[in-house]
Amino acid sequence: MVIDNYEWHLIIDDANLVNTFKQKLKEEKNIGIISEAGCPGVADPGQQLVAAAHDQNAEVKPLVGPNSILLALMASGMNGQQFQFVGYLPVKENERVKAIRELETESQKKNCTQIFIETPYRNNQLVESILKTCKPSTKFCIAVDLTSNSESIRTMTIGQWKKNKTDIHKHPAIFLLWAGQ
Numbered sequence: 001m002v003i004d005n006y007e008w009h010l011i012i013d014d015a016n017l018v019n020t021f022k023q024k025l026k027e028e029k030n031i032g033i034i035s036e037a038g039c040p041g042v043a044d045p046g047q048q049l050v051a052a053a054h055d056q057n058a059e060v061k062p063l064v065g066p067n068s069i070l071l072a073l074m075a076s077g078m079n080g081q082q083f084q085f086v087g088y089l090p091v092k093e094n095e096r097v098k099a100i101r102e103l104e105t106e107s108q109k110k111n112c113t114q115i116f117i118e119t120p121y122r123n124n125q126l127v128e129s130i131l132k133t134c135k136p137s138t139k140f141c142i143a144v145d146l147t148s149n150s151e152s153i154r155t156m157t158i159g160q161w162k163k164n165k166t167d168i169h170k171h172p173a174i175f176l177l178w179a180g181q
Helices: 015-026 047-055 068-076 093-110 120-133 158-163
Strands: 083-088 113-117 139-144 152-157 173-178
Touching (some): 068 139, 068 152, 093 113, 093 120, 093 173, 120 158, 120 173, 139 158, 152 158
Parallel strands (some): 083 113
Antiparallel strands (some): 139 152, 139 173
């Protein structure tokens, strides 16, 4: 496999990319969708291209690779039998606090782990909101820089986090919340 023999296209929200992708499928090209971090189509761009492949009746084969969401869940010590990925929480403080309360309540009722993400430059604001909003006994995991040399995965109760604050500004992170047993 010679990497220079491949065509590379950046995945952006652009109708031209989907049209180019469909054209390559019509030409019966083998196409791979990769990501520099994460897993295409799972909280990562790529789902629109996979959907286009299905629309064209192309064969789709997922390959095993790291997925930060599942890696964080695996390493959190939280409930891996019942979990929910909710993506991004609202940006506005009052809406975010409301969403956090709802996630914590649902986690307790259903004994499920809540998994979410944030834009790295807003990580510290999200953590602050969680520490102010959640009950001291709720468990909270912050998984940062997964699969890199600076990887850090820590699970503690909200009460413990308040005593051990962290600065994860501009670091890719996955957040897990568990108010179950």
